[in-house]
Amino acid sequence: MAGADRNQRITFQRTPKGLPVPEDFGADTTPIPVPGPGQFLSRTVYLSLDPYYRNVMKGSQIYAERLSPGDVMVGETVARIVESRHGEFRAGEFVRVRNGWQEYALSTGQGVRKLDPAVAPISTALGVLGMPGLTGYTGLVYLGEPKPGETVVVSAATGPVGSTAGQVARLVGARAVGIAGSDEKCEYAVRELGFAACVNYRNGDLAAQLKEACPTGIDVYFDNVGGDTLKAVLKNLALHARIVLCGMVEAYSMDTPPPGPFLGPVVGARATMRGLVVYDHMHRMDEMVRVVGNWIRSGQFRYREDITEGLAGAPEAFCRLMRGGNFGKTLVRVSDEHL
Numbered sequence: 532m533a534g535a536d537r538n539q540r541i542t543f544q545r546t547p548k549g550l551p552v553p554e555d556f557g558a559d560t561t562p563i564p565v566p567g568p569g570q571f572l573s574r575t576v577y578l579s580l581d582p583y584y585r586n587v588m589k590g591s592q593i594y595a596e597r598l599s600p601g602d603v604m605v606g607e608t609v610a611r612i613v614e615s616r617h618g619e620f621r622a623g624e625f626v627r628v629r630n631g632w633q634e635y636a637l638s639t640g641q642g643v644r645k646l647d648p649a650v651a652p653i654s655t656a657l658g659v660l661g662m663p664g665l666t667g668y669t670g671l672v673y674l675g676e677p678k679p680g681e682t683v684v685v686s687a688a689t690g691p692v693g694s695t696a697g698q699v700a701r702l703v704g705a706r707a708v709g710i711a712g713s714d715e716k717c718e719y720a721v722r723e724l725g726f727a728a729c730v731n732y733r734n735g736d737l738a739a740q741l742k743e744a745c746p747t748g749i750d751v752y753f754d755n756v757g758g759d760t761l762k763a764v765l766k767n768l769a770l771h772a773r774i775v776l777c778g779m780v781e782a783y784s785m786d787t788p789p790p791g792p793f794l795g796p797v798v799g800a801r802a803t804m805r806g807l808v809v810y811d812h813m814h815r816m817d818e819m820v821r822v823v824g825n826w827i828r829s830g831q832f833r834y835r836e837d838i839t840e841g842l843a844g845a846p847e848a849f850c851r852l853m854r855g856g857n858f859g860k861t862l863v864r865v866s867d868e869h870l
Contacts, residue, residue: 684745687711
């Protein structure tokens, strides 16, 4: 941990070639900044690690963030306000704020959300009650439009986006089927999250496994990975299927886009494919927090977190996430929330 008068930071060092490695990041310390009028200083408690950071590191135009060597890595955080010169924020309050990969940061309050630890654990503001949860909730409800009795397939089923989409499917009366990368994750999806079935894509022919798990076809597919997984799903579409294209993790670490799957079956099934960008649905954040928060408190909705201790461990934790080695929402605990 940084000294009392220093700010520990993890910086962007270079664009990864393929899967990221810890050497793609740097580290330094700077003086702790002092808030000016209309600003507050906060200390990061939790840092969110998300696959899209890999796209930011290679300069993807879909994101507003831009990185040059030496810049602090971008990222959402939960933080506690240390000092405030802002009329709407007070010292001691918890907030969701984009501090990036550093211990301390200033904010003007723009885009910041206050958190109530009595409502839900503050870490959930980066997972199922944050951007990932909003992605899974709005993508499934408003783009996938599942109906009771339909079969909904979700890839990366135990991550924060996939687990949200799958549990929402179950709670609106659809049959949720997951795709995950280990037997342990599949068992968790069924036993803890309430999926009707889950298939391990590493266990042989995925298309055949999906045909067995979805005998009447796939009505809604929530796609978090793209690539060969999407190709296997396309062979099992039901008539008038809907496909929500959320993420393409397989492609994030490729220097050139992978060859796309043959889309003939989409035509044959009269299917609809829609791209999901969560920023289009920010106005539904309060709705999602209310609905999913109530499900969490009633015990109907569960979540899992994969926490690394200490900011210095963030680069390796991110690399492990991009290799598929995480289990649940990936977070870094930067400081103690109870200080």
